[in-house]
Amino acid sequence: MYLCMLNSQSPEMEKPPLLFNFKIILLLLTQSLLTTSSHSLNPTTVTFSVTEYGAIGDGIHYDTVSIQTAIDSCPYSIPCRITFPSPGNYLTATIFLRSGVVLNVEPGATILGGPRQKDYPKESSRWYVVLAENATDVGIAGGGVVDGQAEKFVVRYNERKNVMVSWNQTGDCLGDECRPRLIGFLGCKNVKVFNVTLNQPAYWCLHLVRSENITIQDIAIYGDLNIPNNDGIDIEDSNNTVITRCHIDTGDDAICPKSSTGPVHNLTVTNSWIRSKSSAIKFGSASWFEFKHFVFDNITIVDSHRGLAFQIRDGGNVSDIVFSNIKISTRYYDPLWWGRAEPIYVTTCPRDSTSKEASISNVHFINITANSENGIFLSGSKRGLLRNLSFINMNITYRRFTSYAGGFFDYRPGCQELVKHKTAGIMMEHIEGLEVRNVEMRWEKNDLEQWNNPMEFKPSTVNNIHFSNFNSVVYSNSKSSQ
Structure with missing residues (x-):
């Protein structure tokens, strides 16, 4: 099949010039940056300290009332900064931001989220440690920490996946994901989160919902690798977002655009490090x-279960996406x-019999280096x-180094779930138009029996493929791929 495949390129498909692909990056990056504005603090900003309103900061007594009183004391017409002095551990139930308010958590200071259900509003949709709703010019900064105390939500530690607290017995939510998120901006405009560390979310960490003009810059997210559903940044129904210079190390999806009630446009992610x-x-x-x-540029992905992924299950189309200058290493987990x-995973299939089928189009992977246990x-x-x-200018090394079983196509959630199948370098189905240019695959000699062809597809479902300077080689020194 492999030799036939290499001769299957369509004569009608012209090879676009390489410059064209970089123009795509420039166009999308420029558009995304122009539609996303930064909002610096006004020089006339007023500052209040939570300790002036009675906050103790001992990590034992709740400081909720003092913190909320400080926020509510901010004048409506002037930008306001609420400072959490260092040292201090400020234990709190949900605190509510409003327009013009930025939390300034000083280095050495920590906001601690309460672990009790009564610490959060009645509606599960508002379970956040820090929550801004329908606010403008809001944010968090300062160099300190916001901590969700996820370890207090662990019911039983498990080597495969921890069993977590679920508050669904109250009827306020369903399933096993009934835990509070860390920070939420719901229906907000001009959001800025910068120079802050977000630790141990019990559920999703930073959640942006139906919001506009967002800048996430110089933040670190640390979530327990064994806690489910502790996503890093979820961009849901939100537009004009820039994420840059971020470090995300978490158990579940690290950066996750979602479209639940509306489209997601103009997302730029640059200069970041991720493990998931x-x-x-x-x-x-x-x-x-x-x-x-969307544009993703200059990103390093380390030891993740999957690198760049599309799980389109509900009928929303995807188009005009660029991934460039990205280093990826992926490995098997439980x-x-x-x-x-999978270093790259692009899928669209109906979640169930009631779901629509969507298309994914104009997606470009340029200057990608990957080291992976799967194709x-x-x-x-x-x-x-x-x-x-x-796929343009790519170098992919395939090497097995964990003991987990391979040999599956993973369609989850929904669709066909897990399907047993020998793996190949690139596995394809239901594609119309694919360019592979300047791509090299490298295979460790000791692992060859675990793999199928470099490329595998059913000719009846894949059309208009173009190959230019494609190479597949075997190497014997495993250390050379590290």
Whole structure:
């Protein structure tokens, strides 16, 4: 099949010039940056300290009332900074930001989220340690820490995946994900989160919902690798977002655009480091509306269960996406976690019999280096094709080094779930238009029996493929791929 495949390129498909691909990056990056504005603090900003309002900061007594009183004392017409002095551990129930208020957590100071359900509002949709709703010009900064105390939500430690507290017995939520998020901006404009560390979220960490004009800069997120659902940054129904110079080390998806009630447009992520026990970057799986105009550039992904991922399950189309200058290493973890070590995973299939099929089009992977235990998985659906994908200037090394079993296609959630199948370098189905240019695959000699062909697909479902300078080589020194 491999030799036939190399001769299967369509004569009608012209090879676009390389310059064209970089123009795509420049266009999308410029558009995203122009539509996202930074908002610096006004020189006339007033500052209040939470200790002036009675906060103790001993990590034992709740400081909620003092913190909220300080916030509510801010004048409505002037930007206001609420300072958490160092040293101090400020234990709190949910605190509510309002327009013009920025929390300034000093280095050496920590906001601690309470572990009790009564520390949070009645509605589970408002379970956050820090919450801003329908606010403008809000944020968090200062060099300190916001900590969700996730360890206090562990019911039983488990080597495969910890069992966590669920508050669903109250009827306020369903399933096993009923825990508070760390920080939420809901329906907000001009949001800025910078120079702050977000630690140990019990559930999602930083949640941006139906918000506009967001800057996330110079932050660090640390979540327990064995705690499920502790996503790093979830961009849900939000537009015009820039994420830069961030360090995200967490158990579940690290950066995750979702479209639940509206589209997601103009997201730029640059100069960041990511590790995840699920996907480092994941579109979906909530995907009812479109995703458009995204740029991911200069990103390092380390020891993740999946690198760059699309889980489109609900009918929302995806288009005009660029991934460039990205280093990826992926590995197998326990199959309880979604992902099978794919460095690139592009899938669209209906979640269930009631779901629509969506398309993914104009997605470009340029200057990608990957070291992986599994191959690239590209899977459209019969009425939801993958269209106009390109892999340009890529170097992929395949090497097994964990003892977890391979040999599965992972369609989760929904679709066909896990399907036993020998893996290949690139596995493809339901594609219309694919360019592979200046791509080298490297295979460790000792692992060859675990792999199928460098590329594998059913000719009846894949059309218009173009190959230029594609190379597949075997090497014998495993240390050379590290």
